[in-house]
Amino acid sequence: MTPARPHVRGELSWITSGPAYCVEVSALEVLEEFLDAHGYTVVALDGEQMTTRATTFDELRRAFALAPWCGDNWDAVNDCLGEFVHAHDGQLVAIVWCNQDVAAANAPATSAEVGWALLEVVLGRMPSLGPNCPWRIHADLFLTGQGEDYDRPPPKRLPLPGPVECPVCGEMEGVPILRGLPMPMVQEAAREHRAVLRGCIVSPEDDNWFCRACAWEWR
């Protein structure tokens, strides 16, 4: 029996793309944990090896262990993918197309075609298998790359004390003053006005709190 397909966008709620799930490289660890937890068999394609039409078919043959005689066209790949489905009958398969941005930048048309063909696998539409074929895999397709076109979890929020009561105006508007090199989480906290940033030089006389209402500073 084929295991139930996990609800990818339910568990990884930061993924808004689909039906091919586009994941930013910074979130690869999160993706790997998800795939491990569900016992996916992972088929990894490397977009660095898919920068021309010819090398793309080489990479597909390698990643899916297709017959060496499988030709450089989708009819052939479809026929041979039937064997892949047979070999993985009943399994949950994650097709992870790494560096998809590199493939798309170098071979845009081929890359679009590969995306379409892999989604056919995900949808279970493989012509070679025929309507009465008992073999089934559940496949999910993930594309990874760098930049805004790929989804990633929101940055973790910096836990901060406050707001506290201002000793001058009495408003609950006192937020911490942070010093030192501002990490991205710290910059985010400052943008959200949950803290204020000062320079890198830390001195023991520095004030620790800033009032967002009256601008009083105290320690």
Ligand SMILES: [Zn+2]
């Ligand atoms: Zn105040």
